[in-house]
Structure formats: C-alpha cells, structure tokens
Amino acid sequence: MDLMELIFILLGAAICVYYGWKLLLFSRMLFPKRCFPLSETFFTSMGDWAVVTGASEGIGRAYAFALAERGMNVVIMSRTKATLDLLAKEIGEATGQKVKVIVADFSCDNTFREIEEQLMDLNIGVLVNNVGVLPSIIPCKFLDTEKLEKTITMVINCNVKTMMKMCKVVLPDMEKRRKGLIVNISSGISTFPFPLYTLYAASKVFVERFSRCLQAEYESKGIIIQAVVPFGVSTRMAGYQKTNMVTLSPEDFVKTSMQYLRAGDKTHGSICHTALGWLMQCIPLKVLHSEFLLQHMQYYVKKKMTKKQLMSAKTAPSENRKH
Numbered sequence: 001m002d003l004m005e006l007i008f009i010l011l012g013a014a015i016c017v018y019y020g021w022k023l024l025l026f027s028r029m030l031f032p033k034r035c036f037p038l039s040e041t042f043f044t045s046m047g048d049w050a051v052v053t054g055a056s057e058g059i060g061r062a063y064a065f066a067l068a069e070r071g072m073n074v075v076i077m078s079r080t081k082a083t084l085d086l087l088a089k090e091i092g093e094a095t096g097q098k099v100k101v102i103v104a105d106f107s108c109d110n111t112f113r114e115i116e117e118q119l120m121d122l123n124i125g126v127l128v129n130n131v132g133v134l135p136s137i138i139p140c141k142f143l144d145t146e147k148l149e150k151t152i153t154m155v156i157n158c159n160v161k162t163m164m165k166m167c168k169v170v171l172p173d174m175e176k177r178r179k180g181l182i183v184n185i186s187s188g189i190s191t192f193p194f195p196l197y198t199l200y201a202a203s204k205v206f207v208e209r210f211s212r213c214l215q216a217e218y219e220s221k222g223i224i225i226q227a228v229v230p231f232g233v234s235t236r237m238a239g240y241q242k243t244n245m246v247t248l249s250p251e252d253f254v255k256t257s258m259q260y261l262r263a264g265d266k267t268h269g270s271i272c273h274t275a276l277g278w279l280m281q282c283i284p285l286k287v288l289h290s291e292f293l294l295q296h297m298q299y300y301v302k303k304k305m306t307k308k309q310l311m312s313a314k315t316a317p318s319e320n321r322k323h
Helices: 003-028 058-069 081-095 112-119 148-177 198-221 250-260 271-282 291-322
Strands: 049-053 073-078 099-103 124-129 180-185 223-228
Touching: 049 058, 049 148, 058 073, 058 081, 058 124, 058 250, 073 081, 081 099, 099 112, 112 148, 124 148, 148 180, 148 198, 148 223, 180 198, 198 223
Parallel strands: 049 073, 049 124, 073 099, 124 180, 180 223
Antiparallel strands: none
C-alpha cells in the first residue's frame, strides 16, 4: 500500500466518523424527553420569576404562558400597555401565578434604566429575549429599505442592543446564585447569508453568536444560555402563515423548543426545523443567491401579501354589517 492510498483511506475513515457523529447527534433530537430530560422543578429551581420581552403576542406570549404554567411568576414586557394588561389577566386567571407588566419601547435608547429599577428586587431565574423587528415582510435590497437611517437604528436597538442589555441586567445575580436560564430568539435565516432580508438576518446572526459565546463564558457558573433558531412560526412578523408540518403555531413551537433546553448552546427548537436547517446548509450559496431565485422570492411574497390584503378587504364589510 503506497502513501497516497493510505491517505485516501484515512480521509475516507475520517469522513465516515465525522458524519456518523453528526448522525448520532441528529438522532438524539428525535427523542428529546429521553436524551435531554428536565425535572418537574427545572424552571422553578432557577428562580421565582421569568422575564419575557416582546411578550404581547406570538412566540413571546407563548413563552410567558408556558413558563407560568410551569410554576413561575412572569414579567411581561412590550410597548402596548392595554395588550399587556389583558395578557396579564389571562395568565393570572389560567395559572394563578403573579404577573408583572413593564411597558417598554425597545426601539428607544433610554428605556433600560427604568427596566433595571423595576427588576431589581426580583429573583429572576429565566430570561427570554424575544423582542425583535422585521423592517419589511416583503423582501427588498438594503438601499431600497424605507426610511433606511431610522430602520437601521430600530433594528440594532430592538434585535441587538436589547438582548445584550437584558443579559447585563440579569446575569450578575444568576452568576452569584450559580443558576439561571437565558433563551435568546434568533432566526433560521441566520444560518446562511440571506439577501433581501439583510438587516434582519445580520442582526439575528449577532444574536446566535453572542448567545453561544456567552454560554462558553458562563457555563461553568451553572447558567444555561441558548440561542433558539426557528424557521417557520405563524406570527404577525411572518404574515400569519397557515400552520403545517414546517410552519408551527407559537404555542406548539414553544412547547417543543422547551424540550431542547439541555441540547446545547444552539437549537432550531423542533425536529422539523432542525432537518430544514441541515437541508438549507447543503444547498450551494450560488443557487440561493441567484438573481432568478431572489426575484422569484420577492414576487412570491408580494403576491401572497397582496392576496391576503384583498381577502381582508373583502371580509371587513361583511364583519361590519354583522355589528
């Protein structure tokens, strides 16, 4: 056996071992309750309170309910007081847990001092950084973004700065107590360069990398920090798409994502989204970034949103007549 033959054999063996290990890791995702078990007191053992940003609807609302159902008092944060008050009443009546409302506009720069003061005396065990903003549902090139300067500031404040500031608020006490859980909501489009949603995608890459770096720094302190990277979830930001095997309701997504809290510093939150993430990474970027595909995607989203607006316009008069 010559040297080149030996090199190819070793290379082939290394590739088999690598993909065998990846397959083993993937197979664990099929059985989260067995592979990543959580005790009944897992959440309450972290602390008395859970804090959820962007809690008024969608994924944030689902997390607030789910954490209260698991015995935690919850702090819900958003900029719409009426919606938060109604949600607080619903959670309180359904679970019997305490609910604290904090009205905050995360697009502003001067909101965090007041938040820190209101959270100061709470024993916070869980933080869910969910608040985020998508500049436009309809994809467009960076320079075509409406009110670009204002949008840049808004995306950085909501999607990036808020997450870091909230981690800064809760981490010191978690470090002292040597326990805590931080969940930072990223996005599936952070897994590869995603044109036409450039600002949003780039901000979600930051969320994912920041979370994983922070976990490496504080894992030895007993703190779990995880980036959750979903693809399709039927929320207002996603245009309330119909739910199916890939597009989950916020409640179903949160339910499955909680089963993977011990699965590592990054998870897609469901087996379907994990498989989709692997599939997307196998597609060459030249295909994903082709002008044909980008134009088709832009046309498809525009057509779908126009159709939805027309349907809303048709149903509105009939609804008014009923009243």
